[in-house]
Amino acid sequence: MFFTILQRSIFAELVKAFVLALVALTSILLLAGIVAEASQRGLAPDQILMAIPLIIPSTLPYTIPSTTLFAVCLVYGRMAHDNEITAIKAAGINIFLIVWPGVVLGLLTAGATMSLYYHTIPTTQYLLRAQFIKDMEEFLYSMLKADRCINHPKMNYAIWVRQLQGRRLLDATIKRRDPKSGRYDLVARAKEAEIRVDVRNQKMVMHMRQVEVYSVGSQTRAYSEVQMWEEKLPESSPIEIGRRKNRELTWPMLLERKHELDDEIADIERQIEDAAGHLARSPSRPDLGRHLQELNTYRKFKEGERITIVNEICMRPSLAVGCLCFVLVGCPVGIWFSKSDYLSAFITCFLPIVFVYYPLLLTGMSLTRNGKVPSLVAIWACNAVVGLAGLMLLRRLARN
Numbered sequence: 001m002f003f004t005i006l007q008r009s010i011f012a013e014l015v016k017a018f019v020l021a022l023v024a025l026t027s028i029l030l031l032a033g034i035v036a037e038a039s040q041r042g043l044a045p046d047q048i049l050m051a052i053p054l055i056i057p058s059t060l061p062y063t064i065p066s067t068t069l070f071a072v073c074l075v076y077g078r079m080a081h082d083n084e085i086t087a088i089k090a091a092g093i094n095i096f097l098i099v100w101p102g103v104v105l106g107l108l109t110a111g112a113t114m115s116l117y118y119h120t121i122p123t124t125q126y127l128l129r130a131q132f133i134k135d136m137e138e139f140l141y142s143m144l145k146a147d148r149c150i151n152h153p154k155m156n157y158a159i160w161v162r163q164l165q166g167r168r169l170l171d172a173t174i175k176r177r178d179p180k181s182g183r184y185d186l187v188a189r190a191k192e193a194e195i196r197v198d199v200r201n202q203k204m205v206m207h208m209r210q211v212e213v214y215s216v217g218s219q220t221r222a223y224s225e226v227q228m229w230e231e232k233l234p235e236s237s238p239i240e241i242g243r244r245k246n247r248e249l250t251w252p253m254l255l256e257r258k259h260e261l262d263d264e265i266a267d268i269e270r271q272i273e274d275a276a277g278h279l280a281r282s283p284s285r286p287d288l289g290r291h292l293q294e295l296n297t298y299r300k301f302k303e304g305e306r307i308t309i310v311n312e313i314c315m316r317p318s319l320a321v322g323c324l325c326f327v328l329v330g331c332p333v334g335i336w337f338s339k340s341d342y343l344s345a346f347i348t349c350f351l352p353i354v355f356v357y358y359p360l361l362l363t364g365m366s367l368t369r370n371g372k373v374p375s376l377v378a379i380w381a382c383n384a385v386v387g388l389a390g391l392m393l394l395r396r397l398a399r400n
């Protein structure tokens with residue numbers, strides 16, 4: 001690491017300023033987050049106390065870079081104000097040896113942020129969301145609102161909806177799996193439906209209107225204005241069967257999900273090739289054309305899902321490396337603002353970062369959704385811009 005007394009003393013001041021600022025800023029954001037969650041969900045005091053340790057890790061990727069920048073501006077600004085930088089340079093010590101403790105702090109905070117993203121932050125976010133799922137009925141609706149579908153191996157049925165209006169499911173499709181073969185044996189399509197959970201009998205009851213039911217085995221269809229569909233609730237709890245969102249996936253889960261999507265997309269492409277071949281041989285069959293169109297739509301959906309996974313994989317290390325980029329900017333600016341107050345140096349660094357770094361990150365993520373720009377290039381562009389600016393400032397500092 002570094003061994004001189006000067007470097008160790010600078011690093012000690014950086015760590016002290018960083019810890020104090022991190023505790024203060026995290027407490028402020030935690031208080032704001034708790035107030036927002038309590039007002040939105042109507043949390044009881046015991047629920048608030050249980051939510052505090054789950055919210056803290058999620059705030060750290062945003063507070064750590066800011067407090068790292070603040071600590072660097074504070075310590076190097078004070079040293080320049082007290083003419084310590086001038087005395088060190090007069091002694092023939094290279095300016096980069098003075099900056100090195102700040103770089104080490106940036107590397108350590110970047111590593112800490114990435115380690116939190118590996119397992120702790122995704123797990124606590126998942127537990128926090130699961131804590132607010134009060135019953136199975138609310139859980140089913142929350143899954144439909146998030147993904148427009150409920151499809152899990154531990155459930156012997158799957159539900160898809162086009163739109164939700166309150167508790168109403170519009171254009172709902174429910175498919176029942178055969179417990180022996182695992183394939184769908186019954187399909188019902190309803191113009192409108194509503195889910196009710198019978199807790200006493202452990203059943204999910206779906207009230208459907210204007211229903212068309214298709215039996216796969218007998219290949220028969222039936223129509224009804226009103227129909228009830230009952231299915232047994234899974235024995236597993238919602239936390240066990242719930243599908244994690246991308247930000248709730250640990251790093252190994254993200255990589256595993258990416259490989260699964262790659263295999264699914266490859267399989268869909270093979271099916272498209274087969275369907276296109278069948279259609280070329282039998283162009284008069286309209287069902288083959290519809291099947292090919294559905295496969296193409298499904299492939300686009302899976303490709304979009306894969307892009308979101310790749311974005312998450314690129315975003316986590318990008319936010320972590322942002323700590324180091326902030327240090328490269330904060331060190332020279334803190335030294336140049338030696339005659340001003342430390343807060344001015346911090347704001348001078350932080351405001352351009354707020355209006356450049358994070359907008360570039362959000363813009364890059366939006367550009368990747370249509371597949372026009374690779375995720376790695378678009379998401380890491382913010383680090384490239386800020387890091388390059390920091391290196392240019394350090395070079396100018398060394399010259400002067």
